[in-house]
Amino acid sequence: MDSRMKYMRVAHTIFLSVGFFSVPFVTSASALRAPQLQVIDMNSRTVEHVITVEADGTDVGLKPLVADIDDDDSADILVFESTGSEVKPLVRIYDRHGVQKKIYPLFVPQEAGNEISAAIGNVDSDAELEIVISFPQSTSTRVYIFDATFKYNDPSRPSFIAFPSLSTGARVTVGNVTGDKKNEIIVGTGVGAQAHVGLFDQHGKQYGTDIIPFAETDTQGVTLATITSSGSTYADLAIGLAESAQTWFKVYTIDNAFTYPVRTEQRVWSREWKSGVSLASADILHTGSQELVVAPLSDQRTELQFFHADGTKEDSIAPVYGFEESFNGGSEFAFGQLDSDLATELVIAPRVQTQRGDLSKGSKYVVTDLSEQTTTLWEDGYILKQFLISSGAGGRPTPTGETKISYKKALINYDGAMFGESYHFANTPWNTMFRSGGYFFHTAYWHNNFGNPMSHGCINMREPDAHFLYDWTEMGTVVITHS
Incomplete structure (x- = not known):
């Protein structure tokens, strides 16, 4: 029995931590939970509202956005069914109290896959918000642009393909990374090819060349966010590895020559965790500079950590833990000003793991x-x-x-x-x-x-x-x- 029970002699050291990285929890865990959003006051850390989405099943993850979609001077919560086997191509609009205001169908092809990436912003200088949607599990990097009523923003050109030579899906965000008067559409590849990220206008015209953020072997896809520093006329671009990858992110400056210098490169959690990262940004401290917010995309307890654009941690903001400790399906989240006080609200939603076992x-x-x-x-x-x-x-x-x-x-x-x-x-x-x-x-x-x-x-x-x-x-x- 003991013929293999022997080990190399090394120093006796008790494991406490792994340098800078967070150490995962050891508890029983669950990959599924009810499709509910939590609205959390970032000052008091209290859950102000729980919004239950009336989805058709429990195998449904959610993607929230926060914006004044109907131009009534009050922020709304947009909720997409984003991951899982039972998702429907719908978007629901809730007020800050969790009352459903409207529901819209999304007219997209059936082959788009059962995961949605969505972003919101003004991408065409008309003073109205547009919603940009793509599908990470598709076989095409096609990007759709809708108006605030979820009709095609330009019926003559409702979509464009970001990377025609690649047979992957795509994730999207929007932000002003070039310093002009409108937001660019930033598109990153989904699973199946080396990561590419590009900057596009609303017609699909690309600015500069592709960003290749990670190694050729990193084919899990990417996540995206923009982050603005105080006094800057443009945002930096954060790119993270998606699920089944280690928890790396990079922050790029989009310079005039499109050489894309890297400001920082970080791994947030110790390397056994291959959850990828979910990214967003918000000015939590009200300093005029946004913090980059990083959480596991899947396979790990929901823990939000906060960084500056140069990669340093914002230690004055304690990590935020979403949902119960046992839930490890991952999360998507957004920030906004949902009420009359000065505190920023976090809207956080559960995902469903897209990795499936045998x-x-x-x-x-x-x-x-x-x-x-x-x-x-x-x-x-x-x-x-x-x-x-x-x-x-x-x-x-x-x-x-x-x-x-x-x-x-x-x-x-x-x-x-x-x-x-x-x-x-x-x-x-x-x-x-x-x-x-x-x-x-x-x-x-x-x-x-x-x-x-x-x-x-x-x-x-x-x-x-x-x-x-x-x-x-x-x-x-x-x-x-x-x-």
Whole structure:
């Protein structure tokens, strides 16, 4: 049994944090929740209203926008059904109290996919707001422009294709990044190709060349937001990786020569989290400069963090946690002035995970990626948890393949004497065997180098993570290990 239960000797260090990054919570989790919006006062952090959207099912995520859409000097909340298998092409308009004012159908092609990206702003200098819509899961980067009654803004040219040579969907935002008198439409690619981002006018004419923000291997798509600093006549552009990617974002300055200098590049959460990022901006502190607001797009508890355009954290604004701690489906959010006080309101909505697991492996299964040094727990087709691990190093790699959980023991003594080695790790907690020959998931209290190979073949984990996996798995739970 113990032929593989031995580990490289390293310093005994208790895991507390990962440098600058936030450390994920360890709780039971749920990827679905009721399609409800929370309206939160950013000064008091109280939930002012909960708006329940009368969708046709629970597998529906939401996308909120905040704007005075009907020009009555009062901000409205626009809500799109944005993710999930039961979404409808509709937009609902609510007042600040959550009373539904209107509902509009969206006349878009059926093949658009079941996720909507939407943004609002004046993109044609006519003093009226336009709504810009695209579809991240489509096979086309087509962008639609609607007026405030959700009719095509220009019936003769209701849409344009941002990147004709790419067969991906698209996400959109709007903002004045060039310093002229109207907003540009900023389009980023969806999943399936190296990320491209472009700046367009309302007719689809492109400004400058494409921005290529991430590596060729980063094909998960991008998220977008603009952020304006005090005294600036134009906004900077924030670009983040979308779901199933690490939580990176970059901020670009859009210069006159369109060389796109990078102001900052950040990863917000530790690298086992592949939730991507949801982005927005707002002047929370009322200084004349917007803060960039970053949250997990999916697969992680909703936590909003606040940054300046240069990438420094705004420590005077504490993180905001949306919904219950157990919900990890991700979020979309918007900010606005919804009442007569000075506080900014946050409108936050749940998403539905777009990554789906292989139910043929069972309602629960475990995937360890040796190249990424991560272990992912899947439950009922959704990602439940993701952990940094340390697999086999040197000449003792962790074997790949599909196996099953076959044995558990709360405490094991790991002793290398019988193998001519001098380590001894007594009372090692939470040991879950996933392969015959003594290959276990288990705690490694003697090192803090998770994310790098360290073991003699087993899977080293932080103690809370090993404990969670020990309790969650059952005899026969499938384990897939790949490189």
